[in-house]
Amino acid sequence: MTFNRRTFIGTAAVGTAALSAPLLATAQGKPRVVVVGGGAGGATAARYIAKDSEGAIDVTLIEPSRAYYTCFFSNLYIGGFEEMSSLGHTYGKLASEYGINVVHDWAVDVDRDAKTVALAGGGSVPYDRLILSPGIDFVDGSVAGWDQSSQDVMPHAYKGGTQAELLKAQVMAMPEGGTFAMVAPPNPYRCPPGPYERISMVAHLLKEVNPTAKIIVADPKEKFSKMALFQEGWNDHYAGMIDWIGSDFGGGNVEVRPDTMEVVIDGEATKVDAANVIPAMKAGLIVERAGLTEGNWAPVVPATMQSRMDENIHILGDASSQGDMPKSGYSANSQAKVAAMAVRGALTDSRVFPAKFSNTCWSLIDTNDGVKVGATYEATDEKIAKVDGFISETGESDELRKATYEESLGWYAGITSDMFG
Amino acid sequence: MTRTARSSLALAVIFAAGALCADEIGDAENGAVLFGYCSGCHEVGADAESGIGPHLNGIFGRAAGSIDGFYYSDGLNRMGADGLIWDLRTLDAYIENPRALVSGTRMSFDGWDNAQERADVLAYLRLYSDNPADLPEAEPTARPSEVELPPEVLAIQGDVAYGEYLASDCKTCHQQDGSDAGIPSITRWPVDDFVVAMHAYKRKLRPHPVMQMQAGRLSDEEIAALAAYFKDLD
Numbered sequence: 001m002t003f004n005r006r007t008f009i010g011t012a013a014v015g016t017a018a019l020s021a022p023l024l025a026t027a028q029g030k031p032r033v034v035v036v037g038g039g040a041g042g043a044t045a046a047r048y049i050a051k052d053s054e055g056a057i058d059v060t061l062i063e064p065s066r067a068y069y070t071c072f073f074s075n076l077y078i079g080g081f082e083e084m085s086s087l088g089h090t091y092g093k094l095a096s097e098y099g100i101n102v103v104h105d106w107a108v109d110v111d112r113d114a115k116t117v118a119l120a121g122g123g124s125v126p127y128d129r130l131i132l133s134p135g136i137d138f139v140d141g142s143v144a145g146w147d148q149s150s151q152d153v154m155p156h157a158y159k160g161g162t163q164a165e166l167l168k169a170q171v172m173a174m175p176e177g178g179t180f181a182m183v184a185p186p187n188p189y190r191c192p193p194g195p196y197e198r199i200s201m202v203a204h205l206l207k208e209v210n211p212t213a214k215i216i217v218a219d220p221k222e223k224f225s226k227m228a229l230f231q232e233g234w235n236d237h238y239a240g241m242i243d244w245i246g247s248d249f250g251g252g253n254v255e256v257r258p259d260t261m262e263v264v265i266d267g268e269a270t271k272v273d274a275a276n277v278i279p280a281m282k283a284g285l286i287v288e289r290a291g292l293t294e295g296n297w298a299p300v301v302p303a304t305m306q307s308r309m310d311e312n313i314h315i316l317g318d319a320s321s322q323g324d325m326p327k328s329g330y331s332a333n334s335q336a337k338v339a340a341m342a343v344r345g346a347l348t349d350s351r352v353f354p355a356k357f358s359n360t361c362w363s364l365i366d367t368n369d370g371v372k373v374g375a376t377y378e379a380t381d382e383k384i385a386k387v388d389g390f391i392s393e394t395g396e397s398d399e400l401r402k403a404t405y406e407e408s409l410g411w412y413a414g415i416t417s418d419m420f421g
Numbered sequence: 422m423t424r425t426a427r428s429s430l431a432l433a434v435i436f437a438a439g440a441l442c443a444d445e446i447g448d449a450e451n452g453a454v455l456f457g458y459c460s461g462c463h464e465v466g467a468d469a470e471s472g473i474g475p476h477l478n479g480i481f482g483r484a485a486g487s488i489d490g491f492y493y494s495d496g497l498n499r500m501g502a503d504g505l506i507w508d509l510r511t512l513d514a515y516i517e518n519p520r521a522l523v524s525g526t527r528m529s530f531d532g533w534d535n536a537q538e539r540a541d542v543l544a545y546l547r548l549y550s551d552n553p554a555d556l557p558e559a560e561p562t563a564r565p566s567e568v569e570l571p572p573e574v575l576a577i578q579g580d581v582a583y584g585e586y587l588a589s590d591c592k593t594c595h596q597q598d599g600s601d602a603g604i605p606s607i608t609r610w611p612v613d614d615f616v617v618a619m620h621a622y623k624r625k626l627r628p629h630p631v632m633q634m635q636a637g638r639l640s641d642e643e644i645a646a647l648a649a650y651f652k653d654l655d
């Protein structure tokens with residue numbers, strides 16, 4: 001079967017009401033950009049290209065879910081600071097206001113010679129430039145005893161939506177004085193402070209509903225992001241509740257037994273009541289399918305986020321290996337804007353400016369106790385390199401911590417409207 | 422005085438800083454007379470109480486917005502929470518143009534462009550700061566003499582297209598539609614106010630670390646471009 005634009009529209013339109021409107025706008029001969037993954041990187045890139053090219057580029061976004069549940073703030077949901085419903089975002093505006101063809105399907109393969117993306121539902125989509133921002137997948141066998149099929153018993157809660165709900169339900173169901181265990185991931189992984197913000201939020205919840213409960217963290221690392229800040233906060237707010245076992249104490253030597261709800265740390269088995277297993281991570285599968293990975297991640301050219309292996313493909317966010325930026329929603333959003341500019345420059349001769357990136361990650365330790373870490377970055381030939389940075393300090397005033405938390409609420413509103421319009 | 426006229430005063434100071442400003446310790450006696458311009462709203466000295474404005478005893482070395490029971494503006498509270506400490510440098514900037522340092526301050530006072538008068542009134546207020554260690558004699562001259570910008574740089578016409586690209590980095594936090602929950606709105610500001618605020622972060626007069634970092638990497642052209650872009654955004 002050969003794939004052209006008409007067959008693609010035919011197939012996709014069956015499942016996608018959103019397609020009918022932009023159909024009219026699809027003129028012949030316009031350059032085509034296809035974006036795979038409607039998350040922090042992909043939704044932003046699609047929106048910026050469509051918005052700034054003012055109809056000169058035909059943009060298709062391929063994303064299986066109808067609603068994107070942000071991982072960011074999912075820990076706050078667990079702590080009881082956010083409702084799950086307020087973390088869900090739909091693609092309606094991207095289709096209606098920006099004229100993006102939103103196709104709800106999985107991309108299953110990329111034919112780099114023919115420049116087409118194959119869809120799970122059949123058919124394929126041709127591109128002039130392809131943007132891949134599929135986020136992460138887990139490395140099989142990285143935690144002994146755990147595989148994808150264990151996620152209903154020992155959730156990772158490291159992809160948005162239902163996994164976080166499951167984890168919270170399990171915490172709520174713990175018996176009085178019970179034990180919660182986390183298996184933390186090895187570097188590099190998405191959202192470096194994420195597991196520790198999660199511990200804080202689980203502790204916050206338990207302090208309210210089950211104050212004699214215990215938390216064990218088995219960590220394959222010796223130290224972690226914002227460690228001094230988290231440890232200070234854990235001492236201040238959750239004294240005696242959290243036992244963090246770093247790699248020096250065998251935290252990296254772990255096996256889990258989902259059948260019996262046991263976690264074995266350095267040879268010692270503990271029966272637990274809830275377990276959060278966050279395995280090692282790698283680029284979302286489609287990047288591997290496209291043959292663009294080196295090891296677990298996809299190397300990119302810093303100034304444009306183009307794959308080092310295929311100049312027609314840009315890889316954003318968690319899936320890319322780019323240098324100094326942490327894998328975060330903020331980073332993915334920042335990289336998306338640089339890539340959007342580069343793509344427009346290549347396809348429509350619009351002006352191209354020097355790439356500037358930045359990142360800030362806020363974490364909530366307890367009510368009104370927010371901390372943050374951030375940096376700015378520039379593109380060198382070799383990598384995205386850090387220019388300048390800052391981190392909250394220990395011992396800051398309550399007002400500053402509260403202001404920092406309030407800022408994070410502003411950021412959430414800002415980034416989600418930057419992604420979805 | 423119009424908003425724009427006021428901020429051009431600030432431009433003069435922030436940019437020509439080091440010229441006179443607070444480099445020299447002023448004349449406290451003359452300051453006592455000049456304090457007459459403040460005393461409608463502020464008291465200082467024994468038994469001073471807050472009125473329209475907070476009392477100014479011990480102002481040197483004190484965190485902005487820290488008098489208990491005084492109802493400060495959100496802007497001043499935010500600066501206090503961010504870590505703005507009143508010293509010769511920050512007080513001088515505030516009195517010169519209150520809004521340039523603290524957007525949205527409630528102090529309805531246009532500011533003084535005469536550096537000598539500011540130095541004098543500050544020398545007077547210093548007499549009422551309990552802890553002289555807050556202000557060692559050598560400190561005032563330690564004010565960094567900031568890079569003086571030639572007038573042609575000040576007159577830069579912002580490149581709106583470049584501003585739009587640069588602004589994409591700001592919109593992760595500052596909302597496009599101008600809402601200001603948790604993070605202030607920066608749309609539709611007069612260009613001069615915007616430029617002043619950005620330079621105040623860049624020179625670390627304003628305390629916020631995120632904004633110091635964001636502004637710190639921007640050139641004068643880039644700040645002008647951003648100001649030009651955000652001015653017309655709705």
Ligand SMILES: Cc1cc2nc3c(=O)[nH]c(=O)nc-3n(C[C@H](O)[C@H](O)[C@H](O)COP(=O)(O)OP(=O)(O)OC[C@H]3O[C@@H](n4cnc5c(N)ncnc54)[C@H](O)[C@@H]3O)c2cc1C
Pocket residue numbers: 036037038039040041042062063064065068070071072073074075105106107108133134135136157158159190191194195198284285286316317318319327328329330331332360361362
């Ligand atoms: C608990 C937790 C807390 C976090 N907190 C923060 C925070 O406070 N701040 C922050 O900046 N970041 C945070 N993050 C990190 C952030 O969520 C990710 O770094 C960010 O989402 C990465 O963006 P992305 O575009 O690479 O991938 P994602 O946002 O994960 O988007 C990938 C999208 O691609 C889709 N997809 C995948 N494969 C395919 C395919 N084959 N075909 C079509 N679609 C596909 C997926 O459905 C998904 O919608 C947190 C993460 C977690 C887990």
